[in-house]
Amino acid sequence: MRQTYDDLMRAVCFESFRTTPTIAELPDPVAPADGVVIAVEATGLCRSDWHAWSGHDDTVALPHVPGHELVGHIVEVGAGVREWTLGQRVTTPFVGGCGACEWCASGNAQVCPDQTQPGFTHFGSWAEKVVIRHADLNLVAVDDEIPAEAACSLGCRFATSFRGLHDRARLAAGETLAVFGCGGVGLSAIMIARALGARVVAVDISAEALALASRHGAEVLVDSTGLTPAEVAAEVVRAAGSAPAVTLEALGRADTMNAALLCLAPLGRHVQIGLFAGPPEAAIGRVISHELSFLGSHGMAAADYPALLDLVRSGALRPQDLVTRTITLEETPEALRAMDAGTHPGMTIIRP
Template sequence: MRAVFFESFGQRPRVADLPSPTAPSGGVVIDVEATGLCRSDWHAWAGHDDSVALPHVPGHELVGRIAQVGAGVREWRRGQRVTTPFVCGCGRCEQCRSGNAQVCPNQTQPGFTHFGSWAEQVVIHAADHNLVAVPEDLPAEAVVGLGCRFATAFRGLHHRARLQRGETAAVVGCGGVGLSTIMIARALGARTVAVDVADGALDLARRFGADDTVNAAGLAPQEVADAIVAAAGRRPAVTVEALGREETMNAALLAAAPLGRHVQIGLFAHPPVTAMPRVIGQEIAVFGSHGMPAADYPELVDLVASGALRPADLVTRTIGLDEVPEALVELGERTRPGMTLIRP
């Protein structure tokens, strides 16, 4: 199979011909229809994730068809169209049995713990616990983002922060996951303020439902927080940091309402210094969101199928495998608005 491949962290990847995988016991091999380019992939390539072993094939957002079924798989067959959360649970531990596979201590992650979906085929372990059926009439553009950015945003807003209709949410960082968060907040009936340093990203945020925007270029965290409050006319009940930078996280925390809820989605390259005095003094709840278990996907898929949530609108570029190495390197230098779809 053809795949995007690297042998050392930070080294420019290349497209290589690699041996095709075999379905493991309990798992499947999927023919990849489409996959996504995500900042988490850049973190894996840069060496920021301890679970990544070399050599490596990245990629963790995908849709495709089952090509091989391993021994012991009961619920799935060849030819079915599926997606999967990027965090796959073992299906046996206490966390998986309680419906929280996203924090399974024995989790696997395509593109992190094993070769990922920037390839013509990818392996998914514990298939009966981790695959999600995909309607035939949903285009790949509407499905790929559900594996990571939309699922993480949906869980963060709906399951963790319990965002309510009519509340205000501020989203700091309008890359792929930030724009996904804005789209979901709108679908849930909330008012949103979008924050970024790029006018193009803010234009997309308005297009996807942001009621107000703040250009934070050159502003200190407290100034960004003040601008959020001014734009919204109130302190937001929920804040979301979707970039993974200390200054943007603190801007969100400084803006949050007393007793507010902060959702941290952005991954950090290094441990941040946090505005903890405000967290303590204003009793702000801080939630992490790192994927969503497959068992919770039907609600999200139904939202997409109904048209209330339109992930396909987020796709602004489609590329092939040969273009991926350049796109990955570029991701460390600048963030393109919207989402890049890869068709192997």
């Protein structure tokens, strides 16, 4: 039977990698037995979406709808879901666990071998509706008082930065953190570090990005334009007055990662969040000689969200302050293509 318009939704879709996406009318998604359908209130434009569109992630099948940061209301519930009901306002980690493996059982769904990711393993949130699987494990309730601009970023950049600094690096009050790359992830890390009581050095080549970093808590700014990794590292130490205890790389570039490793104090901890298009060459000699810790952060399990949400509710962390641009679905394809030249300062959110 031919579908009516009411059975369709608008979505940003691309048929092949690196070609401009279109606004398509696609069949409404159906909730699997263990999942839900969410009507998207707001969704983020993230560098990871650019990687998916560029063909850097082998989980992406064509045609494809990107988008993995979201907040919205449940509009359909699968028969096997026990913890969630129609109408609830929710977000979700961009990594969803299967709920059946040892990693999910230990509370580490973010590294589940059978993980699902909206916008990567299946159609994502650059649409009017999106499916989230294994809902009882992977959904997070969001208070109505939390703005959509704050809530939609909690699924990826804020959760990944929070886990990287709070749980992986165990950043302590009074320590110095150097953040390399002051886009959405980097600015999230700066805000989180300040909420945790750390001192922050921001490193970028963009004066506008550094100005935003200063506005959101960075005490020391380093313009790395034209400098080698060794020169950037030396400038970070000079400007900060000492070598940082923790570094975080948010771009996915070998040169900035190595600058971060080269400036670390002995026994320092490096958090790698930026994704690489291919395997990078790393300053392994420095890692060995200074006994550095190299830590990845791949999102955060839904069960670990309460501490992050408490910071947002208290006002100590205000993700909404990083939003510098709000666009429509129709404006999203061009915004994605523009990321070839770099990210837009601050955070961009999409209102379907």
